[in-house]
Each structure stands twice: as C-alpha cells, then as structure tokens.
Amino acid sequence: MSSWPRVSWFAAVRTATGGMLRHKVQAVVLGMVLLVATASATLGFALLAANDGPFIRAFNAQDGAHLIVTVNPARASSGQLAATRTLHGVTAMAGPFGEATVQSAWQGQPFGQLTLVGRSSPGGPVDDVVLNAGRWASGPGQIVLNNTAGGGGPVVGSKIIVTGLPRAVILTVVGFASSITNTADGWVAPAEVASLQAPGAAPSAQLMYRFASAGTAAQVSADLAEVTGALPPGAVTGAGSWLTAESQNTGNGAIMEPFVVAFALIGLIMAVLIVANVVSGAVAAGYYRIGVLKSIGLTPAQVVLAYLSRVGVPALAGCVLGVVAGNLLAIPVLHQSADAYGVGSQSVPLWASVAAPAGMLVLTVLAAFGPALRAGRLSATQAIAAGRAPNAGRGYAAYRLAARLRLPRPVGMGLAAPFARPARTLVSLAAIAFGATAVIFAFGLSASLSRAAGIQTLSATVPVEIQQDGPGGGPNQIPTAQQDAAVTAALNGELDTAHQTLVYENQLKVTGMSGTANVTAFSGDSAWIGYGVIAGHWYDGPGQVDVNTAFLNASGLAIGDTTTIDTGTAQVTVRIVGEVFHPSSEPAVYGSTQTLPGLATPANAQQWDVGLRPGTKTSEYVEAVNSVLGRSSPWGATTRKDGGKFYAVAVSLVGLLALMVAIAAGLGVLNTVLMTTRDRVHDLGIFKALGMRPGQMLTMVVCWIVGPAVLAAAIAAPVAVALNTATVHAMAATAHTGIPASITEVFPPGRLALLSLAALAIAVAGALAPAAWAARARPAVALRTE
C-alpha cells in the first residue's frame, strides 16, 4: 500500500502564517495590545522594584557613609585622623576632605547657605557620589552641585557667587551629582576650599566612615563616641548619621507603592481579558479555514500548533517591542524616582525585563490554547459549517425594541447590536470600564496629590518665606533681636504684605511620651497659613495645640485630651484641639508662642511665613524685601517651593500609567469592533445597498460600542472614586499620617460626570478606525465578502 507524504509541522506553521498575513489588522492589534501590556508590566515591575527599599539598596551600592564627622584639622594631626581607619568596627573610611560653609547667590538672588567639600573625584571607599550630569570639578572656579539640573534652578554653566568673603568667588557649575546621605551641597576641587573659607574662620574637614554595626541610633552614637575618643578634645565639631537620610527617604518610596500596585493590577487584568478576546476571536474567525485545512489532511495537533503560531508570532513581536518600550519609558521615570528618593540612580532590573514579556507570552498562549484545542477537535465539516453560519437568534428583541424607539435608525440598530454578541460585549465593557477607571482614578489621584502637596507645602497660602540665608548670614550665626525686628519692619513696610507670622521651631518633651516631639510655635495669627486639619480645628485660644498623626499614635492621646508639655523653660498643660496633616513618622506639635512659653527666642526663630495681597507678583515682592533688608542681614526672602519632587514624580507616573491602560483599552475596543465588523460585513453590504450613507454607517458602528461604554462609565465612576479613596488612605498610612477629607473629596458630581466621558472617549476612539473602514467599503465588495 502506498503511503501519502505526511504534512510537515513546518507546513502547519507556514499555513498559520498565511492566515495571519490575511488578517494583518488583527495581528497588529494583538501585537499592539501585548506591546502596551508588556511595556506597562515592565514599568510596573521596575517601579515596584525601585520602591522596594530603594534607599538601602542605593546606600549599599554607593557605599554610603554611616557616619559623617566634621573635624577641625587644626586640633588633630593628619596621622591622628588617618588612624581612625583602624578603630574597632570601622570597615571603611574616606577623607579628610576640606570643607567650607558659605553664603551664596545665583542670578542676583540669595541661593542659601552651602556646605562645599573639596574632593578630587566622586568615587572612593565611602560615599561613592553618582554624577548625574556634566563632569567632576577639576580646577579652580568649578563646582558640582548636589542635585539634578533644571526645575528652574541652576544648570551646567550657571554661575554661583560665593558671598560673605572679602572678594566674591565665582564658581561655574560643571556638573550635578547625588550623595546618598547628602554629605555636601556641592563639591569643588580640593585646592578650592581654602579660598572659600572666611578670614578667621576655623578650618573644617569631613571624615566619612562605614561601620560593621550602625543599624540603630544607639550603635551610630557608639561609633561616634569611638571616633571622638580617638581624637584630641575639640577636634570633632559636628557629626551626621545615615539614619537621618534613611528616615527622610524611606517614606516617599513606600508611599508610591499603593498606586503603582493599583495600576499594575488594572493593566494586568485588562491585558489578559483583551488578549483572550483577541485570540479567541482570531480562532473563531478562522473556523472556515480550519475546516479547509483539515479537509486537506492537517491533524488536530497540527491545527492546534498552527493557531498557537498564528497568535504566537504577533504576540512575540509585541512582547519584545513592549519590553523595549517599557525600558525606554522606565528610564525617565526611574530617573525622577531616584531623584525623589535621593538615591542617585535606579535601573530596570533584569528579572523585570524577562518576567514581563515571558509572563505576557504565557498568558497569551494559555488564552489561545482553549480555542485552538477546540478548533483542533472540530471535524472538517463542523468547522466549515461553524465558520459560515452566523450566530442566529440573539439580540432580536433588542432590535425590535430599538425599532420602536424614536431614534435615527442607524443609532437604534447600533445600540441594539451588542445584544447579538453578549460575551464579546462583556469583554468590551470590561476593557472600557478598566480603561475609564484608570483615567478617572488618575485624574482623582493627581488632584488628591496636588491638594496634599498644596496643604503640605502651603505654597498657595504662604508664597514667600523669610529664612536665614541672607547675604549677611554665616554658619552657626544666630540673628540678633535687632535683625529680627528689621525683618518685621520691612514686612510691615511692604503694602503688599497681607499676613506675616514669625515661626519658631525646636523640640519639646511630652509627659508620658518617650523621646521628643518637634514643635512649631507661631508668634501671631497663624490660622491664615492654612495647615490641613484632619480632625478637630486649628487652635484658636490660649492653652490649645494641634498635633500630627504621629504624635497621636506615639502618645496614645486623642483630640480633646490634655497633656503636659515641657518646652525646656516651662511646663504647661495644653489641650489637643486638632489633628494636622503632616506626613512624618516624627511627632509634631503646633501652637502659639503664648501657649508654648520659652520658645520665642532668637535661637529658635526659624522663618517668617508671609501671605501676599491678591495680584502681587511674588518675585517682585521678594526682590523688594531683600532690597530693604540689605546685604548685611542674615535674613533673606525666598519663594516658597511648591509641590515637592515626590508629588511631581507621582503625578507624572500616574499620568503615564493611566495613558497606557487607556491605550490598551482602546485597542481592545478596536479589536472587538473590528471582529464584529468582519462578522457582519455582508449585513453592512446590505445596508449600503439599501441606501445607508457613509455617515449613517459610521454612526451605526460607533453606536455598537456606545451602550457598553455608558454602562462602563456607570461602573467605572464609583469604582474609581472608591479606588482613589482607598489608595490615598493607603498612601497616607505608609506616610504615618491621616488625611484631611478635602484630599479625597476631589470628585464633585459635575467633574465626575465629565471624567466619566472617558469611557465614551475610549470607546469611540477604539471604534472609529473600523467604523471608518465600514463606512468607506464599497457595497458591491461588502456584499461579495463573507
């Protein structure tokens, strides 16, 4: 008996490729959905990795300094300083690096007090500084600033003028760098330091250490004692612990996690839904072809392989391009994120670049496997019949009802169409709902974060601050009472001053609470400053104070309770009247200088908060006040910083993630409408033959998706509001704070209704391309095509 040649596996794949090429748009949609989903997953993984202890990882990677000791090199020999390297517990040491604390100006305005350190290179055994831009200072007149360029501040090439010296020194910014523990505000060449020291000032140098044990404040204190004890008395003039930088940075990292997780989940679920829909649609659309292939001898296994290959090729292309796009998107986001965390640099971990595309590919194959298996099991005749026969009987009642409505006929028929394909409609509805939820959530979260930023930074109510960075200031200099009075007079003399309050800061003890609490005391009316009150009210009488959430948690007290406070000079009993929004793990107390006696001293004077009359230009006001204060005042007016880096990073991330989810949702809609258009191409030809105009056709096809979009909007709106509230509360919890209700009340009915239109926008944007194709199709061609 002669045997027929076997159909090869290669032939099966080639057959599938042929099928794929005949459905280019579907292949492109599948590829695009996977591209967006993989890019989104890569970015999400990278962000989650970046948020997972970014400070500790960066601290270890950059050999961060556990202890920064400032010494007077005149009191200890270089040999004595170097000998500290061999002290018990010291694992690495760097320095001594010459150090100078200077007053500075940029573009004619005070630029604040800078601690400048002379280092010949950014690297070293301790505090491996990361150069973010430009180059390292290699000669005189050059400076590398500790920060990133832009944001309205200096850039490479800017000139920083060092004031307070007999002769002003001009330093050109040649680079920007980050130290994980902020060991300096800027770095210069070692030889430059001497020229920056004020005449008569004691010389200063920086030593940096890493220790075997420095995990707790007590261990760091013991380490400092070890160093101090090894040096002559008076040699150590100051010290800084890495724990301070850690406590400042860890909070921000954790805060991002809730919304990154929220977006990652939305994106992932939606991607799975869309991919499953695309794949099952592709297989169902190919039933006729499957029948033909089987009739010419393809085995069930070959059919399964053929259809897995059919979706596998565009899926693989989408995943590969997606991981590239994800990495490209992650670069600026992680750069911002690293900047916000102050961790120098972050990168997409390799596992994220592997896991994201591999995961999406596995999901795709799993989604395709069911329909492909079904296709493999169908007999040739069943497949041919299934491929030719339309699904009959579904949605007739909807069409009948639509015909009775007083709507234009294309609109009525479009609205009734989803009932003919309920499963496909449900997937579209889910995709639109996810997309709209992401968009509404993104707007809400941005609004919530902006409000939180405004409340935290007080930038809206306190546009100007008077701080101790005037040209007449210097290190460890306490302004005199006359200098303080001059500020008050200058502010009172400005007609545009609406409010001005002198703010004192220090620490105090609270009976029954371990450790100290930060205290902020106001010398006059402070209600105008606009602190966000979570519960209770802002103090409005003697004996009343407000506290932050960390205070309530640490003390166990509640609003309405009284407690005894030791300000250092007096013990007073105060009543807690409000909980204030102040994201920090450290307890804080707010009250008037009358309620908190002993705090209103020149040494505690921190700043003046200044409110301006409406219409006043902040920059002109700052210039005028500084002109009145003159060059001898230690005080200088500055514009209050708005937002903060964390909020800027968070808002841009939210926008990017929402955009990606919305694009994926739109592609999901495009695919559904495309499949429906293909299914109904003959009907579309009949409509055209009966006189349906292109505009009417476009309307009808777009209306196919309008009903699900309206329903999706109704679902997405409350879900997004709840998600926003839950996410903001989760973020607040990680930041050790409650939140004022106003932060989550960002969805007035009008805005929510407007935002809900995002569902329609996604649906229409996704449906427009296939609708336009349907409108353009020649009726004779459509009638021939099945």
Next chain:
Amino acid sequence: MIDHSAPGDVIRLDGVTKTYQSDGPPALAEVSMGVAAGEVVAIMGPSGSGKSTLLNLIAGLDRPSAGTVTVAGRRIDALGEGALARFRARHVGIIFQFFNLLDDLTVEDNVLLPAQLAGASRRQARARATELLARMGIEEYRDTYPARMSGGQRQRVAIARALVNQPAVLLADEPTGALDTATGQDIGRLLRELNQGGQTLVLVTHDPDLAERYAARTVRIVDGRLDGVGAGVLR
C-alpha cells in the same frame, strides 16, 4: 460596439468598462445600452459573463472603470459614496437571489429600513410598508423573522423592501434562482404585475424561460460584451 440606448431612457450606459484587476480581462467591455421607463429588460448570459457586474453598476453599488452610467436622469458614475447611497435609497430598489434580508429584523422592520434610511416620516413609511405587505400577500407575517419564512415569502419581503421608497428602477438579480419552479413563477407573475403598474424592471437571469415569459426585451451578454444576437428588441 452595439449601442442599445436611446434618448429618454431611464437607464443609460455609454461605453461602460469595468476591470477588477489591471492586468486581467475586463468584466464588462464598452457596454452601451438603455432601458426605457416602464420597460422590463432581461439581461441574460452564462456564469461569469458580467451580468451581476452590470447590475451593480446600474444600482450604483460599484463604479465603472470607464464610461458613464445615467439612471433616472442622473449620472451616477462620478458620485461620491454618500451621494450614491442617497441615490440608491431614493431611486433604486434591488432584489437579490438570496433575498439578503436582515435576519435580526422583523419582516416589517426589514421593509421599513430603506424608508427610514432615506429619512421618510415614520407614519408615511409605516403606511407604505403596510400597503406593500398587503400587496405581496404577507401582511400576517409582519412581526415574523425572515428565518421562519419560506423562500417565496422571503422574496416577497425583499420585493416589498425594494419598493418601499417607490424607486424609479427595480433591479432583480436572479430573483427566482433560489426558489422552486412554482414559487419562481409566482414571483415572476408578481414582477410582471409591478411592471404593468408602470414599474421599470431590469431582470438578471440565466433562465431563458423567465426572460421569455416576463421580459419585453432581452439583452445577452457574453464575456463582458453585449451579444448582438438575442431575443427581444435591440435598440
């Protein structure tokens, strides 16, 4: 080139050529012909001869590669898609071999659809549909879905739908091709009645009996060209 057209024709084709593939033979080659108002013309020819292409061009479902097509006094070969759709809705009724009814609409909704697309008032359209369903003898099926009807009944629905906008021209593509002989004759008689009422009718068929029995003139088409030898009156 044989010219079958004359001044005053409700349908006029002048030198019409239709090519689907640039390097392939034309589906229609330099066809010129006319159909007078109230006339019944049968277009006959073997499969693939270009009958349906000719009908599509007259209906404005497709555009010629060359030549002009004038229907109801209007040149339609240069119209845009929107204008062509409007033209079809108002001036042309089409009957297909396989009915091409919309399965998800009831009989009445199928008949009403062209009127609704053309912007007719609801009341007028409904009255016209009721009249046509009665005339076709299927008024009791108005709420029935086409899938539950016989072939003859479905073709009657298709004829009612084609007539709802009172078209100047009724085009029928193998109207009895999917029907048994008795039902086909029934539909043929119905078409003749319509013509007797003044309806211009172009009938594409490969059934000589249908052409001979019901058409006043037969135009033969072979390999995309009009054949000079045929039944009926050549003009």
